[in-house]
Amino acid sequence: MRERVLAVVGALCLIALAIVVRGALSDKDESGPDSDSNSSGSDLPVVACTEDLMSICDQLAKDDHIAKDPPTLELGQDVPDGVNAWITWDPAPRIAGFAISQTNPRSVWTHVYGIAEAQLAAAGTSTSLQSACGPTTKWKCIAEFVADGSNPIGLGSPTTSEGLARLNPVATALIGEESDRALELRPAIKSPQNGQSDARTMSRELVTRPGAVSLVVGPVGLLRPDAESEGGKNRKIKVELPTPEAVANVVLATKTDNIDSEGLCKRLTQTHLEPLGLRAACGAPEIDETRAGFLFQIWKRFK
Amino acid sequence: MTTASTWTRRAAFLAASALIITGCGGGGSNEDPNASDDPFGDPGNCTVIETAVSSEKIDLMTDLAKQFNTSDEAKSDGGCVFVRPYSKASGGATTALAEGWDESADGAKPVIWSPAASSWGQILNQRLANDGQGEMVSAKPVSFMLTPLVIAMPKPMADALNYPETPIGWADIAELSTSQEGWAKYGHPEWGAFKLGKTNPNFSTSGLSALISQTYAATGKTRDLSTEDLNSAKVKDLAKQIESSVVHYGDITMTFLNNWYRTDRSGTSLLYASAVAVEEKSVVDYNSGNPDGVLEPGETPRKPKVPLVSIYPKEGTLYSDSPLYVLDAEWVSEAQRDGAQAFIEFVQRPEAQRKVLDYGFRPANPDVAVTRPIVKENGVDPSQPAKLLQVPSPPVMIDLLDSWRNNRKGARVLLVLDVSGSMEEPADPEDPNGETKLDLAKRAAIEALGEFNSTDQVGLRVFTTNLGPNEDLNYLDVLPVQPMSTNREKLRNQIRNQIPQYGTPLYDVTQSSFEEMTNSYDKTLINAVVLLTDGVNDDGDTSDDRQQFQSLITSLQNSTSGENSKPVRVFTIAYGKSADFDTLEDIAQASNAAAYDASDPASINKVFVAVLSNF
Numbered sequence: 033m034r035e036r037v038l039a040v041v042g043a044l045c046l047i048a049l050a051i052v053v054r055g056a057l058s059d060k061d062e063s064g065p066d067s068d069s070n071s072s073g074s075d076l077p078v079v080a081c082t083e084d085l086m087s088i089c090d091q092l093a094k095d096d097h098i099a100k101d102p103p104t105l106e107l108g109q110d111v112p113d114g115v116n117a118w119i120t121w122d123p124a125p126r127i128a129g130f131a132i133s134q135t136n137p138r139s140v141w142t143h144v145y146g147i148a149e150a151q152l153a154a155a156g157t158s159t160s161l162q163s164a165c166g167p168t169t170k171w172k173c174i175a176e177f178v179a180d181g182s183n184p185i186g187l188g189s190p191t192t193s194e195g196l197a198r199l200n201p202v203a204t205a206l207i208g209e210e211s212d213r214a215l216e217l218r219p220a221i222k223s224p225q226n227g228q229s230d231a232r233t234m235s236r237e238l239v240t241r242p243g244a245v246s247l248v249v250g251p252v253g254l255l256r257p258d259a260e261s262e263g264g265k266n267r268k269i270k271v272e273l274p275t276p277e278a279v280a281n282v283v284l285a286t287k288t289d290n291i292d293s294e295g296l297c298k299r300l301t302q303t304h305l306e307p308l309g310l311r312a313a314c315g316a317p318e319i320d321e322t323r324a325g326f327l328f329q330i331w332k333r334f335k
Numbered sequence: 336m337t338t339a340s341t342w343t344r345r346a347a348f349l350a351a352s353a354l355i356i357t358g359c360g361g362g363g364s365n366e367d368p369n370a371s372d373d374p375f376g377d378p379g380n381c382t383v384i385e386t387a388v389s390s391e392k393i394d395l396m397t398d399l400a401k402q403f404n405t406s407d408e409a410k411s412d413g414g415c416v417f418v419r420p421y422s423k424a425s426g427g428a429t430t431a432l433a434e435g436w437d438e439s440a441d442g443a444k445p446v447i448w449s450p451a452a453s454s455w456g457q458i459l460n461q462r463l464a465n466d467g468q469g470e471m472v473s474a475k476p477v478s479f480m481l482t483p484l485v486i487a488m489p490k491p492m493a494d495a496l497n498y499p500e501t502p503i504g505w506a507d508i509a510e511l512s513t514s515q516e517g518w519a520k521y522g523h524p525e526w527g528a529f530k531l532g533k534t535n536p537n538f539s540t541s542g543l544s545a546l547i548s549q550t551y552a553a554t555g556k557t558r559d560l561s562t563e564d565l566n567s568a569k570v571k572d573l574a575k576q577i578e579s580s581v582v583h584y585g586d587i588t589m590t591f592l593n594n595w596y597r598t599d600r601s602g603t604s605l606l607y608a609s610a611v612a613v614e615e616k617s618v619v620d621y622n623s624g625n626p627d628g629v630l631e632p633g634e635t636p637r638k639p640k641v642p643l644v645s646i647y648p649k650e651g652t653l654y655s656d657s658p659l660y661v662l663d664a665e666w667v668s669e670a671q672r673d674g675a676q677a678f679i680e681f682v683q684r685p686e687a688q689r690k691v692l693d694y695g696f697r698p699a700n701p702d703v704a705v706t707r708p709i710v711k712e713n714g715v716d717p718s719q720p721a722k723l724l725q726v727p728s729p730p731v732m733i734d735l736l737d738s739w740r741n742n743r744k745g746a747r748v749l750l751v752l753d754v755s756g757s758m759e760e761p762a763d764p765e766d767p768n769g770e771t772k773l774d775l776a777k778r779a780a781i782e783a784l785g786e787f788n789s790t791d792q793v794g795l796r797v798f799t800t801n802l803g804p805n806e807d808l809n810y811l812d813v814l815p816v817q818p819m820s821t822n823r824e825k826l827r828n829q830i831r832n833q834i835p836q837y838g839t840p841l842y843d844v845t846q847s848s849f850e851e852m853t854n855s856y857d858k859t860l861i862n863a864v865v866l867l868t869d870g871v872n873d874d875g876d877t878s879d880d881r882q883q884f885q886s887l888i889t890s891l892q893n894s895t896s897g898e899n900s901k902p903v904r905v906f907t908i909a910y911g912k913s914a915d916f917d918t919l920e921d922i923a924q925a926s927n928a929a930a931y932d933a934s935d936p937a938s939i940n941k942v943f944v945a946v947l948s949n950f
Contacts, residue, residue, distance in 0.1 A: 184723075222558070225557065225558055225723045225724060225725040225726075226723075226725075226726075229475070233475075235701075236699070236700075236701055239701035240481060240697065240698065240699050240700070240701055240705075241481060241654060241723070242717070242718055242719060242720060242721070243483075243651070243652075243719070243720040243721055243722050243723040244723055258701045261701040261702045261704075262701070262702055262703055262704035263698070263700070263701040263702065263703060263704045263705065264701055265704070266704035266705060266706065266717075267705075267718075
């Protein structure tokens with residue numbers, strides 16, 4: 033009998049907790065266009081995603097964790113009214129803040145919370161990886177191999193959050209911290225004839241279109257399945273983890289601190305993350321202002 | 336195998352196409368009472384997804400659409416989706432979409448459009464932008480399958496050039512094209528001069544890709560081709576050099592492949608053409624004994640004696656990437672958009688992508704490996720191409736097409752028009768008071784004259800029995816072959832003046848026209864006769880018909896063979912239901928040209944334009 037009573041009490045507690053959590057996710061501030069109020073008419077937060085991470089937003093919306101029809105949002109775009117949070121790659125929120133602070137000393141995204149991460153890898157045919165680096169793959173030799181643009185590389189677009197996160201290790205290896213040399217990245221960035229795309233697209237091009245790219249940089253969990261596919265094996269595609277280790281983080285950026293970032297992060301499952309080559313990593317990310325400033329300068333040069 | 340006539344498609348600048356299936360372009364139910372006649376069956380109340388695809392993949396798409404329509408993926412929320420593909424040439428669809436799709440001429444308005452390459456999508460968006468309209472297709476479409484542009488060359492010739500050990504590119508083709516020694520330089524004087532086959536870039540994807548590739552080769556660039564580049568002397572020079580060796584152009588590569596295959600039987604394929612710019616898929620098909628990629632019922636593939644080798648140009652090449660566009664057009668409903676998306680996802684699955692291989696294309700899904708028939712023993716190399724070229728920006732592509740018109744090889748053409756009595760019959764038998772066959776043919780010929788440059792030389796001959804002051808001539812030279820700069824207006828007037836008269840002395844006029852063009856042959860130009868007739872040979876004496884025909888075929892064949900040949904191509908148009916298509920096809924093939932089928936007189940406009948795409 034006692035157990036039954038405890039079970040009922042426990043169930044009631046869980047319902048109450050769910051109401052509280054749901055309330056925490058909703059936005060109560062309706063004071064103006066810059067507020068966290070959502071325009072969906074529901075209590076759920078309106079969360080935008082970058083295009084490459086849209087499947088995360090779609091899944092969260094489907095599961096009623098965020099408002100329906102989540103919008104896409106990319107660096108350089110105006111944040112639509114009613115958007116409370118943004119799922120993107122680090123350090124895009126900070127870059128957006130730098131961009132805004134030049135004309136308006138107020139940063140849009142005041143809180144950044146890590147939700148997932150990916151170790152960055154380099155994929156290529158065994159021949160191209162060997163030509164670039166020999167037996168030991170380092171970012172430095174990859175950067176030198178692609179520097180003049182003659183060996184096309186799927187590096188990431190410097191105008192997108194995803195692209196900046198991917199090109200970070202090659203850019204660092206090529207020009208160090210000297211952001212005024214950002215234009216030296218141009219030959220590599222322009223090297224694929226179809227232009228830079230997200231890691232998934234470039235990885236597929238590597239496998240299916242000989243001549244399109246020699247190497248691709250991207251999340252190891254995203255590059256490996258293509259390398260291990262029938263087509264990848266046939267083309268002898270290899271995936272290497274260059275040194276020093278490079279990690280890209282996916283973050284939830286919010287305008288105010290009344291969004292339960294941790295709660296939202298815990299709702300992300302393998303189903304959401306695995307197809308994107310990501311692994312869950314909830315927590316405050318390490319802030320590297322210098323790196324953010326360096327990538328901001330690159331973004332500014334190419335946008 | 337399909338003849339060029341079967342494949343005839345409309346030009347880039349006129350509307351029309353061989354529409355296999357027509358139907359309602361709107362969403363929702365299809366109430367068409369004729370729907371049950373549709374080879375796809377009745378779509379019932381399903382959302383119909385009209386799908387315009389380039390001709391080389393119509394069989395594959397038909398196959399996949401049939402599978403999809405009966406699959407669970409075609410069912411959603413109590414409704415269903417019904418995909419209905421039809422063949423539409425990429426250039427023709429581009430123009431139709433840019434100029435406003437006319438369902439009576441262009442077929443059903445498509446929901447999905449899949450041209451051979453995404454460069455057509457860029458051209459479409461640019462044309463729309465030039466007219467102040469918004470984009471209709473995505474800049475980054477899903478690619479369904481792939482095939483690179485290659486230079487197909489008979490293996491003995493590739494061996495003579497030491498390919499693949501010695502890489503070959505467009506610069507080498509230019510050098511071969513202008514060499515006075517021709518193949519003698521490589522120890523084979525018996526092969527004569529170097530001869531190149533290239534399709535017209537306004538009509539054909541491989542023609543467009545070849546033009547882009549050769550232009551890049553002249554600049555030494557692999558990207559960022561500019562309008563300034565097009566105006567540079569080295570681009571113009573290389574273009575002139577390459578174009579100088581062109582056998583003829585045309586709207587489809589199948590004309591070249593069929594001619595190569597036919598001459599292969601007689602052992603003269605090396606004399607017809609030394610190289611043709613085609614898609615890699617065509618080399619696979621050719622070497623499999625199926626040059627046009629279509630096996631008709633009862634047809635058995637027979638491998639050629641002399642196989643082809645795919646040369647991947649050393650300067651780089653382009654892929655035909657078969658994009659799948661869901662059109663951003665006012666006639667596309669939300670339900671159709673969702674249905675189209677379901678089909679696009681379906682065709683990317685490994686099961687569907689394995690079928691792609693069966694048709695000689697490369698899959699776009701990494702889960703399917705590029706294996707047989709894309710293997711070296713079929714004359715192709717799956718590890719190639721080593722280098723790609725960037726598709727030029729849309730404004731540059733438009734300029735490139737314009738400049739090609741000035742750089743292409745000139746033409747010297749005798750138009751031979753049937754003015755026999757039967758041309759007086761109504762074009763539409765159900766409208767006895769409507770226009771006659773001659774009326775339609777005259778109008779089409781006059782319109783098609785716009786395809787000639789002012790430097791092209793064109794003349795007009797009409798034929799019927801009892802002509803001339805003594806009524807003893809079988810033909811009259813209305814206008815001699817002269818530059819269009821002086822002849823254009825006269826030609827229009829003279830064509831307009833023609834009236835139907837007596838018999839059809841087909842063999843006599845063909846023989847004499849051919850001989851006259853051979854006697855005045857100009858090796859710097861494409862020399863050709865364009866012959867339109869609506870009947871069979873009828874010169875009042877049937878006793879010598881067989882002999883006349885044999886004599887004609889023999890002289891046509893002789894002129895195209897041998898190192899000192901003077902190839903005059905006889906392109907024939909079988910006009911109306913009574914025309915003797917088989918005979919006209921024999922005549923065209925004997926001169927290594929193509930026969931065109933205009934058995935429906937209403938198709939004569941597009942057929943004329945297709946014929947003139949050879950120049």
